Amino acid sequence: MPTDDSSGIHCRLDELLVARGMTLTELSKHVGVSLVNLSVLKNDRARAIRFSTLTAICEVLECQVGDLLVTARH
Template identity: 70%
Template sequence: MPPEEGHEVVCHLDDLLADRGMTVAALAEAVGVTPVNISVLKNDRARAIRFSTLTAICEVLQCQVGDLLSVRSVQPTS
């Protein structure tokens, strides 16, 4: 599914996991969600995330939301 016009939220979970030597499976277990849900987020296919899940991920990875997610501006095509 294409991003909404004008912006795209990008997830930096891959980098955060690599920096901490942690696997998707380990994060999923620590957060209490399935590895599939973590993979969907990691691969920028998530359409939504619960604040409780976001909080748990940040607590486990000892990061802030801005370390995990950013908004990349997308130029509209003409």
């Protein structure tokens, strides 16, 4: 069994926040998700994400799921 936890999915949250001039703390307040959980997502360490969380992030950042989550390039 591989020890690598990589799902092959990259979260572009950091890039989208920079492009919108928003901090992770601000996003956390807008979507009602803890700063720690958003940080886990931002750093590609999340194993799962609720559709409600994904929807809320996309609404606040005015993006589509495909803008946020992309296939990781190796």
